[in-house]
Amino acid sequence: MTRKLRTYRDLAGEDRSRIGEQVGAQRRRVEERLRAVRHTVAVMSGKGGVGKSFVSAALATALAEAGEQVGVLDADLHAPTAARMLGVSGGPVEVREQGVLPAIGALGVRVMSTDFLLADGAPLAWREPKHEKFVWRGTLEAGVLREFLGDVMWGALDVLLVDLPPGTERFSALAEFVPSLAGVVVVTIPSDASLRAVQRSLGVARDAGIRVLGIVENMAGYVCGRCGGLAPLFAGDAAQRLAAAAGAPILASIPFDPAAQVAADGGVAAPAGAAAAAFVALRAALLARLEAS
């Protein structure tokens, strides 16, 4: 005869592990930490190599130039580049009882990145066990994002830009950790290949109920190093088609300027010339969208 067993909910005694409560406390920590942040904005693209981190860094710089308090969370955990473009690298991050202080980049931009934590050239790797890591890698990476959001003492910010890696997985985690996410800035280049990849990002944002603040068309032409004129670089109208699909504006079209890229790689994310004007336009358009939300 089968014995009738009492089950979890039948037992009135405490669940000492309180896993659910521990997870809930983590979420509250993120919520409390971001309470002083007016707008948390994701910068994403389904496609790699479109200049997302450059856009994040230069946009942060443009916002800071206008007197905004800005933070950049480099959520590209495996290939962090935004921090160095903002002029900060290495060095210890200060740990206090209440949290970890962000690094301070150019113009006071507050930055957190795995770039500060990993030895030069070292991949983001995890301790034991060595096998079947694919099972929990995503969970661990989401945990790193959660700690960057909740354990960094961001302080009062007007805008916190979250520079996401290619793909959509990290965005989904962000959307869950930050229900108050102000929206997403989607970066594309003009090509059809970019269109197809970035469309998927729009779909994920839509499914998560997150507002698309606008499209940034990066590498929209090439700034000639000799005459300063603008020459075509990629064929295609991805930005226009994505904007139409999302019902959102093109916030800016940014020309590719090799000098700006060299400067950014050297830790100066404020471009000159035509690209600089584009980032001023991007800043104005983004702030208008945020204020309208």
Place this chain on the structure above:
Amino acid sequence: MKFLCVDCDQQMVFEDRHLPGDGTLAVAFRCPSCGRTVALLTNPMETQLVSSLGVIVGGRTVPEQPMELIRTAVEGGREDAFAEVGSAATGSPTWDEGAQRRLGAVPSFVRGMVKRIYTDYAIQHGVAVITTDVMDAARRDLGLEGM
């Protein structure tokens, strides 16, 4: 997670937790009626599945530390990645040679966090000098076998 003593139809109570350092976990529960003790033994994969969430099976004995998951789970972190600030307040306990040596064996990536936990334990227990015995007591009381 709860444990039921089926014979007594009583919920068992938490008794002890061990993290032997090989990725496994052992948690003992005792029946308050008959005194029978059982242990939950998890393999490294099962342990990791839960710890990846940044939670502690058996409950927290110390508050979650800043970037705790990163500092305990990341491998190959920069030696000088973290600098603890504000843990050497006036009246903080000192560390004897043996305790310093043992602390020095902790990977630098997580050492500051471990030091803070032991220091807080010593302060809470009125300990002026942290020795290896104090560290053992803290590990036992706080379930810090992994540290």
